[in-house]
Structure formats: structure tokens, C-alpha cells
Amino acid sequence: xxxxxxxxxSQILAAxxxxxxxxxxxxxxxxMYWYRQDLGxxxxxxxxxxxxxxxxxxxxxxxxxxxxxxxxxxPLTLASAVPSQTSVYFCxxxxxxSGTDTQYFGPGTRLTVx
Amino acid sequence: GQxxxxxxxxxxxxxxxxxxxxxxxxxxxxxxxxYQQHAGEAPTFLSYNVLDGLEEKGRFSSFLSRSKGYSYLLxxxxxxxxxxxxxxxxxxxxxxxxxxxxxxxxxxP
Numbered sequence: 001x002x003x004x005x006x007x008x009x010s011q012i013l014a015a016x017x018x019x020x021x022x023x024x025x026x027x028x029x030x031x032m033y034w035y036r037q038d039l040g041x042x043x044x045x046x047x048x049x050x051x052x053x054x055x056x057x058x059x060x061x062x063x064x065x066x067x068x069x070x071x072x073x074x075p076l077t078l079a080s081a082v083p084s085q086t087s088v089y090f091c092x093x094x095x096x097x098s099g100t101d102t103q104y105f106g107p108g109t110r111l112t113v114x
Numbered sequence: 115g116q117x118x119x120x121x122x123x124x125x126x127x128x129x130x131x132x133x134x135x136x137x138x139x140x141x142x143x144x145x146x147x148x149y150q151q152h153a154g155e156a157p158t159f160l161s162y163n164v165l166d167g168l169e170e171k172g173r174f175s176s177f178l179s180r181s182k183g184y185s186y187l188l189x190x191x192x193x194x195x196x197x198x199x200x201x202x203x204x205x206x207x208x209x210x211x212x213x214x215x216x217x218x219x220x221x222x223p
Contacts, residue, residue, distance in 0.1 A: 042203075042212070042216070043201070043203075043211075043213040044213070045210060045211070048210075058210065059210075090157070099144060099205075099209035100144055100145050100162070100164065100205060100209065102147075102159045102162065103211070104159070105156035105157050106156060107155070107156050108155075
């Protein structure tokens with residue numbers, strides 16, 4: 001693989017269910033990010049990780065958790081999904097050598113919570 | 115508060131020039147990014163400005179005025195494939211990107 005992959009591509013989920021969105025990059029980037037994109041709104045940062053073993057909260061972290069056990073993977077978990085979490089979720093990565101590094105985005109996961 | 119403003123939608127003609135404006139207000143400033151996003155796809159990087167002035171990259175140019183909190187993306191010789199949303203994002207003092215809602219650009223033949 002090359003770049004960033006996300007899985008699944010799309011998912012319909014019943015409210016209250018647990019769901020993990022997967023994100024994997026093979027560019028050896030240190031920094032990784034999770035965003036959600038909703039119609040009429042800009043991308044909003046959910047969680048980020050500056051390097052393996054560390055994570056931080058973004059603008060809209062409630063209801064989501066992340067882990068960064070290694071450089072390549074950055075899964076996003078919804079512990080108990082709610083309809084307001086219906087969105088398109090993008091994972092992104094950056095080299096992390098500078099705070100102003102360009103972020104590269106995965107193809108996204110379209111999640112519908114009913 | 116932090117805010118990014120850009121027009122919701124613009125229409126232009128194939129072969130013409132279009133300027134997409136963006137005004138920003140963020141806690142600190144570490145640069146202004148422009149991304150392109152085709153419908154149903156991921157955003158892709160276009161440009162980064164941190165100093166005042168114009169940066170030219172082929173048919174696309176980006177301008178920044180830090181004193182005015184203003185940037186624009188200039189697209190020349192428009193092609194049908196340029197139909198997309200253009201996202202403006204300002205990097206704040208914590209190196210977090212604050213995103214505008216995007217400008218949907220419609221190109222007509």
C-alpha cells in the first residue's frame with residue numbers, strides 16, 4: 001500500500017453500538033489526525049497524535065477515543081454511537097518534523113448512525 | 115473565537131480566471147493552507163502561505179495578507195476538472211488547522 005488507507009469505506013450503524021474506524025499509513029509519518037466533515041461546516045479535528053504513544057484532544061473529542069500503539073495505525077473508536085455522529089470521517093497524517101507540515105488525507109469513511 | 119469565512123459557491127466559465135477569497139481570525143497564526151476536494155473524495159494539498167505576498171504554482175496562485183487576515187486562491191485557464199470545493203485553513207498558535215466550510219466552484223463550458 002502507499003499513502004493512507006481507511007476502513008471501512010462506509011458503514012451503517014445502529015445507535016448504541018460500538019464502532020472502530022481504522023486508519024493506516026505507510027509513509028512513516030509521526031503525526032496523525034482524525035477529522036469529521038459535515039455539510040456546511042469545515043473539517044473539525046476530533047483527536048490527534050504527534051508521535052506514537054501520545055494522543056491529544058481536538059475541537060470535538062466527546063464520544064470518541066483513539067490510540068497510537070505504533071507509527072502506522074491510528075484507530076478511532078465510537079464507544080456508543082449516536083445519530084449526531086453521522087458524518088464523513090477523514091484520517092490524515094504529516095511528517096511531524098515541523099508543526100506546519102502538510103497534512104495528507106485518507107479516502108474517508110462515511111458513517112451513518114440510525 | 116476562531117473563524118474562517120469563504121463564499122459558499124462560485125460559478126465560472128471554462129478558460130476564465132476565478133479568485134476565491136478567504137478571511138481568517140485565529141488565535142495566533144502559523145500559515146494559511148488551501149486544499150482542493152472533489153465530491154466524494156479526500157482533500158488534497160494545493161498551497162501554503164506564511165509570508166505576505168503571492169505564491170505561484172502553475173495555473174494556481176495563492177496570496178496572503180497577514181495584516182488584513184486575508185487570503186485568496188487564483189485559478190487561471192479554468193478546466194472542467196477544476197470543478198471542486200476549495201478549502202481554506204488557518205493554522206493557529208497550537209499548530210492546529212482551523213478550516214473554512216469550503217467554496218464549491220462550478221465550471222460551465
